[in-house]
Amino acid sequence: MIRVALLMILLASPLWALDPSEMLPDPALEARARAIDHELRCVVCQSESVAFSNSNWAEDARRTVRELVTDGATDAEIMDFFVARYGEFVLMSPRASGSTWVLWAAGPLMVLLAAAVGFGYIRSRARTAAPQEAQLSEAEEARLREILKE
Structure with missing residues (x-):
């Protein structure tokens, strides 16, 4: 099963490669452009980076990134x-600025809120008195002694 998955990944890996015409001749600039490609989201696919989208x-975005890198623009x-x-x-x-x-903050705040609610629930359960055991009447105790003697 693992071998099949690895074979599928190996066969699909050419799809992830850049078109050779998109690559820059300078390896340092190409490495920088690829790093930027991984930080940009494809607005068509929406779930993958520009580096992996076809x-x-x-x-066009990869081409634009390479043009800007070649022109000397910073990341x-x-x-x-x-x-x-x-x-x-x-x-x-x-x-992380402005409305973002x-x-x-929403994720950590939700975890803290859930922890506070859970802690409060556990404390309230600990405070409630345990139910008292019902005491047997004298007749019930006498009957119990009779049963245990037999």
Whole structure:
């Protein structure tokens, strides 16, 4: 089963490769462009980065990234270029600023809220008195002694 999965990944790996015409001749610039490709989301696919997408938009985005890298733009300038055109959604990891603070803080706040509710529930259960055992009447105790003697 594992071998089949590995074979499928191996056969699909050419789909992940860049078109040779997209690659830059300078390995350092190409490595920088690929790193940026991994940080940008394909606006067509929406669930994968530009580096792995085969959509026409992703091809254009990779080409644009390489043009900007060749022109000497910094990584931040390239990210700003795409954010200005497509919004924060184009980033695989949105920046923690402005309205996105709510999104970044929502996860930890929900965990803290759940922990507080759970702690309060456990404490309230511990405070409630355990039910008292019912005492047997004298007649019931006498009957119990008779049963146990037999």
